[in-house]
Amino acid sequence: MMRLLPFLLTLLTVSNAFSQHNQRFTRQDTLRGTLGPERAWWDVTFYDLQVRVYPDTKSIEGTNVMHYRVTGAANRMQIDLQQPMELKKAVQDGKELTFVREGNAFFIDMPANQPKGQVKSIALTFGGKPREAKNAPWDGGIVWKTDSLGRPWIASACQGLGASVFWPNKDHQSEEPDSMRIAVTVPAQLTNVSNGRLRSVKDGPEGTRTFTWFVANPINNYDVALNIGHYTHFSDTFKGEAGTLPLDFWVLDYHLAAAKKHFGVVKPMMQCFEHWFGPYPFYADSYKLVETPHLGMEHQSAVAYGNQYKMGYRGKDLSGSGWGLKWDFIIIHETGHEWFGNNITTKDIADMWVHESFTNYSETLFTECRYGKEAGNAYLQGIRKNIANDVPIIGPYGVNTEGSGDMYYKGANMLHTIRQIVGNDEKFRQVLRGLNKTFWHQTVTTEQVEDYINKTTGINFDKVFDQYLRHTQPPVFEYAVADGQLKYRWVADVKGFDMPLRVTAGTGKPILLEPTGEWKAMPLKDGARFTIDPNFYILVKKN
DSSP states (O other), rough: OOOOOOHHHHHHHHHHHHHHHHHHOOHHHHHHSOOOOHHTTTEEEEEEEEEEEETTTTTEEEEEEEEEEEEOOOEEEEEEOOOEEEEEEEETTTEEOOEEEEEEEEEOOOOOOTTTEEEEEEEEEEOOOOOSSTTTBOOOEEEEETTTTTTTTEEEOTTTGGGGGGOBBBOTTTTSSSSEEEEEOOOOOOTOOOEEEEEEEEEEEEGGGEEEEEESSSSOGGGGEEESSSEEEEEEEEEEETTTEEEEEEGGGGGGGHHHHHHHHHHHHHHHHHHHHOOOOGGGGGGEEEESSSEEEEEETTTOOOHHHBBBBBBOOOSSGGGGGGGGGHHHHHHTHHHHBTEEEEESSSTTTTHHHHHHHHHHHHHHHHHHHHHHHHHHGGGGGGGOOOOOSSOOTTTTTTOOOOOOHHHHHHHHHHHHHHHOOHHHHHHHHHHHHHHEEEEEEEHHHHHHHHHTTTOOHHHHHHHHHHSOOEEEEEEEETTTTTEEEEEETTTOOOOOOEEEESSOEEEOOOOOSOOOOEOOOOTTEEEOOOSSOEEEOOO
């Protein structure tokens, strides 16, 4: 997800810094962000979600039949469903179970017989008026809007806030079902588009129509999407690394002509991303772009699109380089999440840099792929103006809280810096592809990603990761030229920081310095040319 408008950047990052330094976490934060004893003894295998949406009353009712594998011994189950939604009934093996509510969590008393290794199911009936998103996707919930003709246009957007804002589940980022069925009933004149492939459309009583979608791959809860409106559909195919990928486009009926022209970028985008990241991760579920009443979201196999058919980010270039106006930001960024965020998902939201840093860098790689390496470098260097260096990128664990918004621009620049140190673009490409292959459809930790990069490059980047992800400031390269010498060192928070740095000194031929925290020196005539490779994201202090 892309969160920051350029003109709001300072306000939002200052607010983010204040909240992280002063936030006091509650039991509700822990219940949401930690796999406590009522969550730890079972793993979800399948969700069968049936939802009826009432546009006139902005309400939802339904049943989620949740299948799970028993992994330990316990007699209470935590189910998440946020206020003001209500869990009305929980049934297992034909028996209605008792439960109590504590804020956004329900604790269900389970029958004593929950044999380890067995797959059980529980039917959760729910309903109510879910939280309404006032400014999606930043303020999450359900979007209840109308299109330009005054017709209902509804969507879900709940990353961070969580899918439990409108349906009951085990709402923790580490938990993904192996597959899922999503059946959504709406007034018959409307269409619902959700994740996966459309299995059936059936007319029902009271002038309703039910759209049933099936997701064949693991999916994170926040990706499960409702998109309801007066949609029309067109399709295409992409001949990719894993075969023929169906491309489906669902747009408001009066935008059909504009969409057919504007969405032409999808095939070249797929070619670029498969080159860098490996096969699209969800061939079995297809790829969809769905027009939404909010800006956008990386809903797996049903990417939400609301950029109004403009180039850039709502018509703006986030880099200021000019290259950001050559392509539609939302299509590129949100699709990049299919690899980083949806294929590879972090277990804790504190590690969201894995989603956002790599995906932000996908914008640079797409620019490079289409317009050349210098264009990609210019775009990447241009987005640095949006870095706040307010608080660390990695947030506090176990409380469902992200770190700094710098996970976007700063995180991408960290990855670009690592690419320079690797010094071999093909090797770096294989790292990106290898991450997606090694952690295919998995949830991961920061440590797993860091260790993989270290192992496959043969370079220990531990101190680099620590400085950029766990501290506020990037490293400072301090240098002086005097008496025929270049003197230089790193000033950094991480003890023993020793990241290599490419510079041009005197002759015009780039060399790789190896600064440390101690002053070093090399011959350099006074007045001789000395430049630092701008592809390294650092701060520079000249004495």
